[in-house]
Amino acid sequence: MSEHVLETAKSIQGRFGVESREFRGDVSLVVPPDQIVQVCQTLRDEFGFNLLAGQTAVDYWPAQEPRFHVIYQLYSMPHSVRIGLRVPVNGNAPSLPTVETVFPNANWLEREIWDMFGIRFAGHSDMRRILMPYDWEGHPLRKDYPLGYEEVQYTFNYDEIDGRKHYAKE
Amino acid sequence: MGVEQKLGNMGAVTLRLEEAVNWARSNAMWPMLFGLACCAIEMMSTQASNYDLSRFGMELMRASPRQSDLMIVAGRVSRKMAPVLRRLYDQMPDPKWVIAMGDCASCGGVFNNYAIVQGVDEVVPVDVYIAGCPPRPEALIHGIMTLHGKVRGEKIKDWK
Numbered sequence: 001m002s003e004h005v006l007e008t009a010k011s012i013q014g015r016f017g018v019e020s021r022e023f024r025g026d027v028s029l030v031v032p033p034d035q036i037v038q039v040c041q042t043l044r045d046e047f048g049f050n051l052l053a054g055q056t057a058v059d060y061w062p063a064q065e066p067r068f069h070v071i072y073q074l075y076s077m078p079h080s081v082r083i084g085l086r087v088p089v090n091g092n093a094p095s096l097p098t099v100e101t102v103f104p105n106a107n108w109l110e111r112e113i114w115d116m117f118g119i120r121f122a123g124h125s126d127m128r129r130i131l132m133p134y135d136w137e138g139h140p141l142r143k144d145y146p147l148g149y150e151e152v153q154y155t156f157n158y159d160e161i162d163g164r165k166h167y168a169k170e
Numbered sequence: 171m172g173v174e175q176k177l178g179n180m181g182a183v184t185l186r187l188e189e190a191v192n193w194a195r196s197n198a199m200w201p202m203l204f205g206l207a208c209c210a211i212e213m214m215s216t217q218a219s220n221y222d223l224s225r226f227g228m229e230l231m232r233a234s235p236r237q238s239d240l241m242i243v244a245g246r247v248s249r250k251m252a253p254v255l256r257r258l259y260d261q262m263p264d265p266k267w268v269i270a271m272g273d274c275a276s277c278g279g280v281f282n283n284y285a286i287v288q289g290v291d292e293v294v295p296v297d298v299y300i301a302g303c304p305p306r307p308e309a310l311i312h313g314i315m316t317l318h319g320k321v322r323g324e325k326i327k328d329w330k
Contacts, residue, residue, distance in 0.1 A: 131250075132249075133249060140284060140285070145284075146284070147283050149283065150278065150282055152282070153277075165289075165292070166292060167291050167295070168256075168291060168292060168293050168294050
């Protein structure tokens with residue numbers, strides 16, 4: 001593993017008092033929501049992590065509390081190393097500050113997280129859905145979101161389901 | 171063809187208007203140039219030299235719905251794409267036909283979930299369904315021939 005990542009993790013740990021995890025050579029820091037912007041700013045300006053390579057979320061419902069983790073993958077062009085950030089967010093009207101001011105490409109990534117998980121980003125310039133239609137209800141990647149299956153038509157129930165189905169007119 | 175010898179020097183062929191128009195319609199269909207998923211790859215190979223869709227007078231895929239009369243829905247239609255698809259259909263001038271190519275366009279296929287329209291017949295009226303995931307070019311050509319047969323059998327009172 002790269003020295004630079006270990007040094008960075010140690011330094012950030014000391015400065016912000018955050019927890020550091022390591023799994024098979026990948027380091028990730030568990031950052032509370034109110035510190036994420038400063039941590040990103042510090043990583044970008046002082047440690048050369050100048051690319052937000054990915055931003056996503058995971059829903060651990062019902063196994064874990066808080067249920068969401070928002071995940072940031074930062075990449076350092078000069079050192080060619082990666083570091084992960086995890087922000088636990090609880091499920092009741094989840095919200096955390098946007099990192100759009102630090103990494104402008106977070107704009108669309110955060111819109112996707114809002115669309116799929118319903119996690120709001122405070123201070124985001126354009127908090128609209130990005131994948132689903134604007135009038136969509138619910139957030140599909142939440143674990144408690146129904147899959148919306150349509151019942152499969154077999155010979156015995158074909159007519160019943162066919163009767164319920166609406167067909168387009170000219 | 172030999173028909174000119176039988177006609178003598180009249181220089182004219184008589185037949186029913188219905189047959190003449192249906193013959194013209196079915197032999198010069200202009201499909202719309204758009205694909206939604208992997209079925210579009212098969213549609214492309216249907217047009218390419220091996221299968222050569224131009225044998226049936228429809229090698230010209232129009233990129234504008236205003237110039238086309240056949241919509242081949244090649245691929246799964248997401249709920250977000252559905253209004254776009256309907257708008258394209260509404261922009262096509264009459265007469266117009268729709269082929270639902272593949273399982274996804276016909277009934278949702280393997281995508282039985284919230285994001286995909288369960289059969290494009292919920293959005294536009296479909297004339298021919300082609301099964302397959304994706305259908306081979308032969309299957310698409312068979313579907314098109316089936317549609318040609320349907321068009322040739324149309325009655326004058328049903329014309330648009």
